[in-house]
Amino acid sequence: DVKVTQSSRYLVKRTGEKVFLECVQDMDHENMFWYRQDPGLGLRLIYFSYDVKMKEKGDIPEGYSVSREKKERFSLILESASTNQTSMYLCASSFQRGVPNTEAFFGQGTRLTVV
Amino acid sequence: QKEVEQDPGPLSVPEGAIVSLNCTYSNSAFQYFMWYRQYSRKGPELLMYTYSSGNKEDGRFTAQVDKSSKYISLFIRDSQPSDSATYLCAMSADNYGQNFVFGPGTRLSVLP
Numbered sequence: 001d002v003k004v005t006q007s008s009r010y011l012v013k014r015t016g017e018k019v020f021l022e023c024v025q026d027m028d029h030e031n032m033f034w035y036r037q038d039p040g041l042g043l044r045l046i047y048f049s050y051d052v053k054m055k056e057k058g059d060i061p062e063g064y065s066v067s068r069e070k071k072e073r074f075s076l077i078l079e080s081a082s083t084n085q086t087s088m089y090l091c092a093s094s095f096q097r098g099v100p101n102t103e104a105f106f107g108q109g110t111r112l113t114v115v
Numbered sequence: 116q117k118e119v120e121q122d123p124g125p126l127s128v129p130e131g132a133i134v135s136l137n138c139t140y141s142n143s144a145f146q147y148f149m150w151y152r153q154y155s156r157k158g159p160e161l162l163m164y165t166y167s168s169g170n171k172e173d174g175r176f177t178a179q180v181d182k183s184s185k186y187i188s189l190f191i192r193d194s195q196p197s198d199s200a201t202y203l204c205a206m207s208a209d210n211y212g213q214n215f216v217f218g219p220g221t222r223l224s225v226l227p
Contacts, residue, residue, distance in 0.1 A: 006158075031212055042219040043203070050213060090158055094212030102212035103149050104205070106158040 003027070006091050006107040013114050019078040021110050023091030032074035033092040033104065034058075034066060043090070049074055081114045088112075118142055121204055121218030130227050134191040138204035138218045141185065145206040145216075148180050150189045153201045153220065162202075163189065194225045 007022035025032065034046040035058075045058030047066040055066050063085060067075045074093075078085055091107040121138045128134055136150075146167055151159035163178035165171045171178045177190040187206075191198055204218040 004158075029212075033215075040219075043217045048213070050211075088156075094215075101164065102147050102207060102210065103161055103164045104212065104215055105161060106151070109156070109158040111156065 004091055004093050004105050004107040006089075006110050008110050009108060011110060011112045013078075013081050013112065015082060015114060017078075017081045017114075019081050019112065019114075021076040021078075021089055021091075021112070023074045023076070023093075023107055024072050025074075025091075025093040025105070026072065027093065027105070028071070028096050029093035029105075030071075030097065031094045032068065033094075034064075034074065034076045035090045035092065036060070036087040037090055037109075038087050046076065078112075081112075083114050086112060086114045118216050119204065119206060119218045122221055123219055125222040125224060127224045127226060128194055130194060130196060130225055132194050132225070134194050134198070134223060134225075136189040136191075136202050136204075136221050136223070138187050138206075139185055140187075140206055140216075142206075142208065142216070143182070143185065144208040146182075147207040147212075148178070148187050149205040149207075149215075150176075150178055151203040151205060152198075153203060155200075159203055196225050196227050199224045 004025045035043045049055045049068040065077045089110045092104045094104040119140045148165045150163040153159040168182045175192045179188040201220040203220045
């Protein structure tokens, strides 16, 4: 079974703090993603990585950065947390070379509240 | 027009009913289709994955893709209260799992 594990289920941080969200996948997937999910807005892509040290901006990258130093790990960084970044954050991974499936697998989500 | 449209619901059905969840899309290049189930405060869980047109069955769940109409469906037979969740459709055109487009999700409640 594919496992995508996010480091925290719930986080409460103060405005202005630097926040790190960690994600690890165990399926040797090439691609990793960070989404945020808000009521009425659906899933929105923040950043995407298709290889170690490679990243591409998604639809809403402002206020976020990412790091992928190892294939299995993808970190989302909120440089200076703000209340409008209160949301559910979802990590996903996809695509193992040599396997003809391309679907995305998600972690359990991190509910971040910025106060 | 949004790339993927999905009735947001909420949809309420009695236990044992057959449920039909649907998505329409505009991009004819989509060839990979997924359905996810998301319980409250949890991450989406992959339910069904299909490539191109046709049907796929897994237990009480059937996924149907009609590329000519740009329409996909998920059928749930003998629905159970444990099926109460939000169902998201997702689609992709590329062969490397890099670009996914998600529907907004349909909230389903199955009443005992």
